[in-house]
Amino acid sequence: MFFASDNSGPAHPSVMNAVMRANEGFRFGYGADEEMARVTTMVRDLFEAPEAAVYLAATGTAANSIALATLTKPWETIFCTKPSHINEDECNAPEFYSGAKLTLVGDDNCKMTAATLRTALDAEETRGVHGPQRGPVSITQVTEKGTVYTLDEIKAVTGIAREFGVSTHLDGARFANAIVTLGCTPAEMTWKAGVDCVSFGGTKNGLMGVEAVIFFDPKHAWEFELRRKRGGHLFSKHRYLSAQMEAYLTDNLWHELATSANTSGKRLADGLRAHNDVSFPNEPEANLMFFEMPRGLHKKVQAAGAQYYVMGSLDGNDDEPVLGRLVCDWSVGSDGVDAFLAALNA
Template sequence: MPVNFASDNAAPVAPKIMAALQRANNGAAPSYGHDGLTRQVEDKLRDLFECDLRAFPVATGTAANVLGISSFSPPYGAVFCHPLAHIDNDECGAPEFYTGGAKLVPVAGADGKIDPRALEEAVLEGGGSVHHVMPSVISITQATECGSVYRPDEIAEIGILAQKHGLALQMDGARFANALAFLNCHPADITWRVGVDVLSFGATKNGAMGVEAVVFFNMEKAREFEFRRKRSAHLFSKMRYLSAQLDAYLEAEYWRELATNANRMAERLADGIRGIPGATICYPVEANIIFAKLPEAALECLAVSNILYHRRANDTDGKIRLVTSWNTTEQDIDALLNVIS
């Protein structure tokens, strides 16, 4: 059987989440989010973040991101993001489509994080002129596509900048649980307390079958979002099957248990790679993603093994991406290290 390091999306459903789906399948329940599970999920998220909020389950990370962003950006808006951000590379123009034409403006920074100084320069460059798109939203990814994690003070600096210029701050939290497991801080410390208006609260990459929650800390936009979700075909009639996943995910911090294993396995794998002559780790390993440059001999062995991994077509310097998951084991790590050592 192949050993998966290609993507956390390839991992199976975590047992408690699968069991929750089976329980939700007993009998009838009100439709379109009027069921008890959906209300319970919102209450659990309020408890988790220790604030009032609105939360809306959707089926995909792309839907969570673009519907959240479109709630704050007009068609003539500018959405600032890192050049490696998922919304700029892997969402097929969905942000532009759902905002009605807003422009994504990449802002560089080390290790997948937006540089605040470069961000302010980009915001000021065309702001106020009808000949340019209007600065509207800043989107950050936590944990980043490189596997690094924003610290609370880093998000706060961007949050202050957003408030200064009247911009919304959106967080792509597809791997939010991995970031929290690494930081070991309160969820509020990297969201609403530091200026985040809307969060894509990810679960699919961390053991769910397929669900994310769009969490609004800025309550003004929540009512409008209900219409956006319906119009985009993401208001599920049988919403309880999405909410059942989130309910189990949030119960007794199951999300943390799952993410902690993924992070711990990534750290173990990174330590092993560092011991291979000629191998290097490209970015800080702070979540469950590792980018590594391997010697050609190691790549050749990997190519004929049963190890699944990701290598971009334009990466010709030996760089690969390895992703650990909630169910990655020490035996999986050892199997990979034995192949490339």
């Protein structure tokens, strides 16, 4: 009953087998491996973007931060919501790599809107040389609260960004989960919706540790390569990253694993929804959810072996509502969900 994070689940056996195969013999280093050549073609095909520049990084923080640094000048500001991952969970890495600042945009249900973005963009470039200049917009999909931008919501945000002449980055650590929720294609959720750059996550969805950075305009390619190297994120034995991503893209494994995680998330949310003492501050839409229930119930399910984050102390009045977070990874399955619900309802 482990629901603390989809970072905590195992890598899929197909991924481990691919790494073992890549371990045989010799390969050129630094991304010149034969696996990476295949990955580039596979990503371009998946995103229907034959000219896209495709790169790999080992962490989501590196992928997001170096991508944003490539899109941003040091005197510019990056627009994101307060609960975005790049603001709350990356220890100022985007600022460190780009030299720019973050400007926090108002959100609705954890999502940036066209109206809140316009307000934020209007407020900048009002002080000439004395203030920050407008830089890229960054949205998180799935959001940190478990909500999902619809295609129309993404288009509305990117439309405002284009109006002001700035690019849009999509932080897709849970990209596959959002695709499953929306029932769309990767192209429809990215460049067809106006997104210029995406971090295509794999670590939270069954990989050991790989994220792809995709620029739909290859003019950014060389600068990203230089920044990745300068930032210490160009792997010499790059084949082990490539092998993971190749396995992920083979036979739509990425989609299969996200479907498994989302299915478990829905089963879990439906079970919680049926309990009178449980409520959701945001309606769950993928594999991540926040929920409130009495402290005493948190104690009971955790005593039964459930592991997840509680946003508050377990000391105090057992009847007081306390916020918790549950995340389903690809491997949880119905047994893990049913065990949690059985402990809750016991």
